Amino acid sequence: MRLVVNNIILHIHPAKVPERSLRFTYTWGLGGLSAFLLMLLVSTGVLLEMHYTPSAPQAYLNILQLESSVPFGSFIRALHHWAANVLIVAVTLHLLRVFLTGAYRPPRHTNWLTGVALFLLVVSANFTGYLLPWDQLAFWAITVGTGIVAYVPWIGNTLSRLLLGGPEVGGRTLLNFYTLHISVIPISLVLLTSYHFWRIRKDGGLSIPKAPGETISRGLTRVTTIPHLVRREVAYALVWTALLVGWAMWVPAPLEGIANPNVSPNPAKAPWYFAGLQELLLHFHPLIAAIIIPSAALLALATLPWWDTFPESVGVYFRSRRGRYLSLMATGLALLATPAWIAADAFWLDWSGWLPGWPTWFSNGVLPLALLLVGAWLLHLFLKHALPTTHEERVLFWMIFLLVSFIILTVVGVFFRGPNMDLYWPWAMPLSHS
Amino acid sequence: MSTSHDASSSISRRDFLKLGGVALGGLLTLEIGGMILRYIAPRQTEGEFGGIITAGAIDDFPPGSVTHIPAGRFYLSRLPDGGFLALYQRCTHLGCTVPWHQEENKFVCPCHNSQFTAEGELLNPPAPRPLDLFPVFFEDGLVKVDTGNPSSRAHFDVSQVVYP
Numbered sequence: 001m002r003l004v005v006n007n008i009i010l011h012i013h014p015a016k017v018p019e020r021s022l023r024f025t026y027t028w029g030l031g032g033l034s035a036f037l038l039m040l041l042v043s044t045g046v047l048l049e050m051h052y053t054p055s056a057p058q059a060y061l062n063i064l065q066l067e068s069s070v071p072f073g074s075f076i077r078a079l080h081h082w083a084a085n086v087l088i089v090a091v092t093l094h095l096l097r098v099f100l101t102g103a104y105r106p107p108r109h110t111n112w113l114t115g116v117a118l119f120l121l122v123v124s125a126n127f128t129g130y131l132l133p134w135d136q137l138a139f140w141a142i143t144v145g146t147g148i149v150a151y152v153p154w155i156g157n158t159l160s161r162l163l164l165g166g167p168e169v170g171g172r173t174l175l176n177f178y179t180l181h182i183s184v185i186p187i188s189l190v191l192l193t194s195y196h197f198w199r200i201r202k203d204g205g206l207s208i209p210k211a212p213g214e215t216i217s218r219g220l221t222r223v224t225t226i227p228h229l230v231r232r233e234v235a236y237a238l239v240w241t242a243l244l245v246g247w248a249m250w251v252p253a254p255l256e257g258i259a260n261p262n263v264s265p266n267p268a269k270a271p272w273y274f275a276g277l278q279e280l281l282l283h284f285h286p287l288i289a290a291i292i293i294p295s296a297a298l299l300a301l302a303t304l305p306w307w308d309t310f311p312e313s314v315g316v317y318f319r320s321r322r323g324r325y326l327s328l329m330a331t332g333l334a335l336l337a338t339p340a341w342i343a344a345d346a347f348w349l350d351w352s353g354w355l356p357g358w359p360t361w362f363s364n365g366v367l368p369l370a371l372l373l374v375g376a377w378l379l380h381l382f383l384k385h386a387l388p389t390t391h392e393e394r395v396l397f398w399m400i401f402l403l404v405s406f407i408i409l410t411v412v413g414v415f416f417r418g419p420n421m422d423l424y425w426p427w428a429m430p431l432s433h434s
Numbered sequence: 435m436s437t438s439h440d441a442s443s444s445i446s447r448r449d450f451l452k453l454g455g456v457a458l459g460g461l462l463t464l465e466i467g468g469m470i471l472r473y474i475a476p477r478q479t480e481g482e483f484g485g486i487i488t489a490g491a492i493d494d495f496p497p498g499s500v501t502h503i504p505a506g507r508f509y510l511s512r513l514p515d516g517g518f519l520a521l522y523q524r525c526t527h528l529g530c531t532v533p534w535h536q537e538e539n540k541f542v543c544p545c546h547n548s549q550f551t552a553e554g555e556l557l558n559p560p561a562p563r564p565l566d567l568f569p570v571f572f573e574d575g576l577v578k579v580d581t582g583n584p585s586s587r588a589h590f591d592v593s594q595v596v597y598p
Binding site for chain 2: 144161162168263264266267364421
């Protein structure tokens with residue numbers, strides 16, 4: 001038996017690994033955690049399938065049954081729900097770790113692209129799964145989310161009708177999303193994850209952590225995978241199992257009233273991982289907030305290895321000593337600028353009021369975006385000429401600045417928006433109606 | 435065998451057959467793609483919403499009233515001059531159902547605070563245009579609305595109003 005297990009392990013892992021790459025504070029086990037969560041989600045997902053029918057209103061009744069009558073139904077559903085939420089955080093942190101250590105640079109650029117694709121698949125899995133309970137939360141989150149698709153130029157309306165299976169979220173949508181959620185997306189995830197793992201070995205294993213300016217000499221100490229790496233992996237998986245099981249035992253997955261197309265809740269919020277995007281939609285015309293900015297961000301992320309290929313700092317967190325300070329600076333600036341801009345936009349700026357004749361995609365979209373870009377460009381000039389920064393350090397700065405801004409947008413969207421999407425202090429949040 | 439060296443640019447049999455195979459393969463892909471698209475495309479009217487809805491008798495709707503007809507997903511707005519408008523309840527921003535606020539005499543969307551008048555005219559962004567309209571017609575003293583044909587407009591215009 002042990003021989004069989006060892007053989008399987010040694011098919012996926014190399015026989016020996018550099019001792020340094022085992023360092024927990026290098027990878028934080030995030031990639032492994034993501035893979036583990038995926039397996040957990042597939043298992044709990046299959047179990048949930050056995051007590052679920054993707055047909056409105058039967059779907060909602062099924063969830064009610066799971067919560068009240070099916071033994072361990074509430075627990076399995078909670079485990080699935082929380083694992084899905086942890087997964088999206090884990091893959092984001094994993095992406096961030098790979099970015100911060102420069103481990104996306106050649107030869108690992110293909111694996112980076114694979115990773116970006118996997119990230120999109122995870123987000124799709126979360127989104128399609130969100131509709132399945134068919135409650136008010138699900139229905140309106142998906143209505144708002146898919147409403148964005150209609151803003152894609154030229155093909156938007158056709159695309160939206162295809163995705164929804166009709167003019168609005170309905171029975172066809174539930175079936176479409178269910179099909180995607182249990183077959184197309186999981187299969188793609190498994191195939192792509194397998195390739196992702198295979199590429200790690202093809203590219204020579206994990207990047208080696210090192211200090212700024214250090215050169216890795218040949219002759220790194222290598223240790224056997226079994227037991228050194230495997231022990232750590234198993235231990236980590238067990239810890240996370242305990243955490244998730246413990247959490248799921250006490251906190252059930254949320255469920256509101258049954259979906260009602262005629263009543264939008266106030267406020268109607270997207271799932272938390274889209275709250276940042278929804279917040280952006282409050283400040284810009286949808287063409288900018290939902291199409292242009294996300295596409296640009298995705299494109300920039302995907303092509304990162306081609307405009308930041310400095311090989312020397314692979315394995316160094318934050319690139320250099322100066323990089324650490326720049327990261328702090330970027331974080332601080334984002335913490336100041338983002339709330340300031342949100343407040344300015346809420347209480348003072350009124351583009352469509354100041355320019356009443358103009359189409360809103362310009363006055364509320366292109367114009368404010370252009371102004372922000374001018375500000376960013378000035379900051380960039382400062383970074384480039386007033387400070388002794390290198391190209392890769394500037395890339396680091398902007399990535400962190402944008403990431404922290406997006407996190408703040410998400411936090412505001414989740415905690416500071418109340419009825420009518422007005423701003424409230426979280427501790428003074430009025431109860432939502434309907 | 436022979437490669438295409440000669441100046442008359444003739445193609446070898448092998449290359450010709452290869453090209454033909456590729457072309458046929460391309461055609462096959464297009465055909466299968468088309469088949470799949472038609473298979474998953476939304477089919478017409480699921481019974482109620484998407485077809486003709488009878489809202490009620492003409493006199494059921496006093497001038498200056500806005501009545502929600504949930505089954506049709508629209509509001510029947512009868513203007514003070516007696517004309518009718520059927521306003522699609524779907525906010526033109528991102529699709530939330532916009533409730534009618536009787537006391538404030540306007541539609542206020544709970545999602546992002548878009549606001550519209552009783553004619554569906556845009557009062558407050560972020561919605562990009564007025565509420566969409568469904569065609570209204572009258573039959574045997576009844577008001578009927580065709581919910582299969584929403585139309586959008588840049589602004590409210592008197593020509594959009596239907597009089598019994």
